[in-house]
Amino acid sequence: MINRDILTKFLEKKLNIKKYEDYCPNGLQVEGRSKINVIITGVTASLDLIKTAVDMKADAILVHHGYFWRGEDFNVIGINKKRLEQLIMNKINLYVYHLPLDMHPRLGNNAQLAKILNFSCTRRFSKNNIGWIGKIINFKKYNFQEIITIKDLFNHITRKIGRKPIVIGNLDKKIDEIGWCTGAAQNLLIDAINAGVSAYISGEISESTVYTSRESGVAYFAAGHHATERYGIKALGEYLEKKFKINNYFIDIDNII
Numbered sequence: 269m270i271n272r273d274i275l276t277k278f279l280e281k282k283l284n285i286k287k288y289e290d291y292c293p294n295g296l297q298v299e300g301r302s303k304i305n306v307i308i309t310g311v312t313a314s315l316d317l318i319k320t321a322v323d324m325k326a327d328a329i330l331v332h333h334g335y336f337w338r339g340e341d342f343n344v345i346g347i348n349k350k351r352l353e354q355l356i357m358n359k360i361n362l363y364v365y366h367l368p369l370d371m372h373p374r375l376g377n378n379a380q381l382a383k384i385l386n387f388s389c390t391r392r393f394s395k396n397n398i399g400w401i402g403k404i405i406n407f408k409k410y411n412f413q414e415i416i417t418i419k420d421l422f423n424h425i426t427r428k429i430g431r432k433p434i435v436i437g438n439l440d441k442k443i444d445e446i447g448w449c450t451g452a453a454q455n456l457l458i459d460a461i462n463a464g465v466s467a468y469i470s471g472e473i474s475e476s477t478v479y480t481s482r483e484s485g486v487a488y489f490a491a492g493h494h495a496t497e498r499y500g501i502k503a504l505g506e507y508l509e510k511k512f513k514i515n516n517y518f519i520d521i522d523n524i525i
């Protein structure tokens with residue numbers, strides 16, 4: 269059991285949330301009960317996730333994508349009302365960590381994606397060093413097939429993430445350094461090209477991404493926004509479970525994007 273205000277302060281410091289200018293408020297977005305014993309983690313604070321938390325009698329939900337995004341309708345009507353009503357009526361705290369979770373060097377989305385894909389990070393790129401660059405490690409130790417070409421990397425990502433990415437590029441081309449940044453970071457492909465990678469992985473893809481990839485010769489993988497951002501919040505929940513001896517459950521609400 270942990271006190272809500274102590275957890276709020278702890279996470280504020282742990283994820284260094286004051287450091288980031290973000291598209292949404294980070295930290296406790298919706299206040300629930302003051303004692304927390306059961307936490308649910310998930311990628312997005314959708315109604316399905318909230319209903320699961322209600323069924324599981326959770327005291328708090330921790331997500332990467334919360335509410336009050338810049339440019340969004342803030343009126344508490346329609347979908348907003350349904351979500352907030354469920355949280356408030358059931359006294360469930362909602363904690364949201366967007367950029368602070370992308371950026372955390374160990375629990376963050378890029379760090380955790382690297383862990384899942386067995387990438388070592390050697391350097392960073394783009395604004396605030398948000399993008400990571402590295403190579404695949406230890407393929408022999410883990411009995412992987414040697415990853416030499418874009419096609420090998422496609423098979424590797426498919427196996428590790430459990431879904432086929434969209435890939436743009438010559439499948440027979442050899443790869444050297446790989447860049448990655450989870451979620452909707454397809455626009456960082458240009459920065460990844462300028463940083464000299466031979467392949468770049470993110471979650472989503474835009475129409476223009478295809479031409480940028482083709483015309484630069486740098487392969488692009490859209491491995492899923494949701495799929496690439498499952499791992500940070502999951503790692504955060506597991507970390508809090510150990511640290512504060514609370515019960516944590518990661519709930520994966522399916523999302524094809």
Ligand SMILES: [Zn+2]
Pocket residue numbers: 332333450451452493497
């Ligand atoms: Zn995202």
